[in-house]
Amino acid sequence: MTTIRHHITEDLLMGYATGSLPQAFDFVVASHVSLSDDARARLETLEAVGGAVLCDMDGADIADDSLAKTLAKIGAMGPVMAHESACGVLPAPLQRVVGGDIDKVHWKSIGRGAKQCVLHSDDDASARLIYIPAGQAMPKHSHRGTEMTLVLQGAFRDEDGHYARGDMEIADEQVDHSPVAEPGEACICLVATDAPLKFDGIIPRIAQRFMNI
Ligand code: ZN
Numbered sequence: 001m002t003t004i005r006h007h008i009t010e011d012l013l014m015g016y017a018t019g020s021l022p023q024a025f026d027f028v029v030a031s032h033v034s035l036s037d038d039a040r041a042r043l044e045t046l047e048a049v050g051g052a053v054l055c056d057m058d059g060a061d062i063a064d065d066s067l068a069k070t071l072a073k074i075g076a077m078g079p080v081m082a083h084e085s086a087c088g089v090l091p092a093p094l095q096r097v098v099g100g101d102i103d104k105v106h107w108k109s110i111g112r113g114a115k116q117c118v119l120h121s122d123d124d125a126s127a128r129l130i131y132i133p134a135g136q137a138m139p140k141h142s143h144r145g146t147e148m149t150l151v152l153q154g155a156f157r158d159e160d161g162h163y164a165r166g167d168m169e170i171a172d173e174q175v176d177h178s179p180v181a182e183p184g185e186a187c188i189c190l191v192a193t194d195a196p197l198k199f200d201g202i203i204p205r206i207a208q209r210f211m212n213i
Contacts (some may be wrong), residue, residue, distance in 0.1 A: 004168040005035050009115055012148070013039065017046040023126035024192040027147045028168070030093035031190055035150075035166040071136075089153050089188060094119070094129075102153075104186070110211050112136065118212070125194040128213070132156070132181040139204035140178040145195030147171040149179075152211060154187035 010031060015021040016029040033039045088095060089102040098104050098117055107115035113133040120127045128158065131137060134154065148170055155164040158177040161170055181187035197213055199205050 003164075004166040006161065006163055006169060007036065007169060008032050008039055008168050012170070013043055013045055017043060017050050017146055021092050021194075022194060023122065024120050024125035024127035025091065025146075025148060027097065027120060027127045028150050028190055028192045030142060030169050031091040031152075032099040032166070034093055035049070051156050080164060093105070094152075094190065098166075107131060111156065114213075115139075121188075121212075125192055126213075127190065127192040130189050130191050132179075132187045134181055134186050135148070135181040135183045137178055139201070140176070141197045141199045141204070143177040143193075143197055145172050145174075145193065146171070147197070148192045150190045152178065152188045152190060154185040155182040156187045156189070157182060 012021070012025070012029060016026060016033075019027065032090065033043055035139075062116075090098060090105075095101060101213050105117045109118050110116050115131040115134065117129045118126060119129060129152075132154075138156075148168065150161070151165050151167050153165060155162060156179045157163070158169075158179045160169065160175070160177065162182070193213060199208050
């Protein structure tokens with residue numbers, strides 16, 4: 001059974017419930033929610049409260065179509081209530097994007113055995129799957145915006161802790177880290193960013209252009 005130690009923050013969950021996150025972040029939240037009973041319960045509470053607030057506002061201060069838009073957006077992501085399929089690596093919302101499980105992902109090599117697959121990219125943010133061989137380090141970097149990382153297989157460690165399947169790490173301008181895949185199994189993560197990362201050193205910066213992250 002998955003034991004999730006690192007959970008999503010309330011503001012991001014609220015952003016998801018109100019349909020105000022960039023779509024790339026929606027992918028990560030929907031995936032986390034489908035792996036985490038705790039996040040699912042918190043989201044249901046927020047949606048219940050949000051629905052009540054929208055009804056109370058009597059349409060005075062909100063666009064007529066904002067609730068409809070939010071519901072359409074949540075509907076488009078599919079039912080977050082769906083439990084993860086018994087043996088899938090990808091949670092249900094990602095399986096809908098990829099058209100199957102991990103064997104259907106079109107990986108591109110990014111060097112040293114690492115691979116990525118960009119699932120979504122627009123002016124606001126991008127979301128990608130990243131595959132890091134067991135025991136391998138990612139280049140040390142900091143952030144210009146928000147980076148959400150959800151572990152789907154294996155585990156990684158950085159200066160802030162150990163992250164395994166279902167765990168979510170949220171990094172921002174204050175965080176400077178060097179994630180390292182734990183030994184034993186390749187680490188596969190879903191990563192969304194809304195601004196380019198800042199890498200130390202020339203080689204990672206060249207790789208960054210290649211990865212477009
Ligand atoms: Zn990072």
